[in-house]
Amino acid sequence: GAGVSQSPSNKVTEKGKDVELRCDPISGHTALYWYRQRLGQGLEFLIYFQGNSAPDKSGLPSDRFSAERTGESVSTLTIQRTQQEDSAVYLCASSRTEGYFLETQYFGPGTRLLVL
Amino acid sequence: ILNVEQSPQSLHVQEGDSTNFTCSFPSSNFYALHWYRWETAKSPEALFVMTLNGDEKKKGRISATLNTKEGYSYLYIKGSQPEDSATYLCAFLTDSWGKLQFGAGTQVVVTP
Numbered sequence: 001g002a003g004v005s006q007s008p009s010n011k012v013t014e015k016g017k018d019v020e021l022r023c024d025p026i027s028g029h030t031a032l033y034w035y036r037q038r039l040g041q042g043l044e045f046l047i048y049f050q051g052n053s054a055p056d057k058s059g060l061p062s063d064r065f066s067a068e069r070t071g072e073s074v075s076t077l078t079i080q081r082t083q084q085e086d087s088a089v090y091l092c093a094s095s096r097t098e099g100y101f102l103e104t105q106y107f108g109p110g111t112r113l114l115v116l
Numbered sequence: 117i118l119n120v121e122q123s124p125q126s127l128h129v130q131e132g133d134s135t136n137f138t139c140s141f142p143s144s145n146f147y148a149l150h151w152y153r154w155e156t157a158k159s160p161e162a163l164f165v166m167t168l169n170g171d172e173k174k175k176g177r178i179s180a181t182l183n184t185k186e187g188y189s190y191l192y193i194k195g196s197q198p199e200d201s202a203t204y205l206c207a208f209l210t211d212s213w214g215k216l217q218f219g220a221g222t223q224v225v226v227t228p
Contacts, residue, residue, distance in 0.1 A: 003159070004159070031213070031214055033214065033215075033216075035218070041220065042205075042218045042219055042220035042221060043160075043205065043207075043216075043218035044218075045215060045216060045217065045218075048213070048214065048215060050213055050214070056213070056215060091159075091160070093160075095214055103165075103214065104150070104162040104165060105150070105162065105214065105216070106159075106162070107152075107159040107160040107161075108159055109158070109159050110159070
């Protein structure tokens with residue numbers, strides 16, 4: 001079946017502009033995660049959604065970052081007033097069963113964001 | 117922020133040789149440890165989810181062991197092939213819902 005998809009695959013923007021990144025999880029996956037990897041650093045947790053529960057936003061680096069998810073489908077990550085330090089690969093992942101910690105997370109190909 | 121450390125940061129392996137590398141993680145409040153392989157220009161791919169102390173998992177030429185009491189996991193590649201070249205990530209599960217803390221990865225380059 002189809003995997004996790006993300007769009008756009010690449011995004012170049014100017015400092016101060018807003019950007020919106022999209023993630024389509026695998027159908028039926030109730031949990032959805034956003035991560036990012038800045039140059040030379042490891043994968044950094046940003047936020048996750050689990051079914052109808054309130055999302056865990058503890059990894060969002062500032063209030064310029066926000067994310068939404070429509071039911072158990074598409075999620076968008078919005079970065080307002082982008083800064084150069086926001087340049088990174090943003091990865092989305094989904095997994096089948098909320099609350100079952102043995103579940104593998106399936107990753108999308110990522111969005112490469114460059115803020116000039 | 118919990119410390120998940122991977123070493124070495126990178127290694128070069130001759131085709132046919134075996135290799136291994138380490139992931140260390142907090143030994144308290146253990147839920148699970150994930151291993152992923154991330155090839156350039158591709159998505160991270162799950163290798164193993166490990167939960168039990170002493171557990172050993174195997175997938176082809178790749179295997180992993182887990183010691184939750186001392187807080188480390190080893191990943192082994194037997195008879196390395198060029199297609200094994202990738203960054204190998206371990207991730208510590210920080211809660212029961214799937215929130216992962218990743219290590220910085222070990223980049224493996226296998227040369228023919």
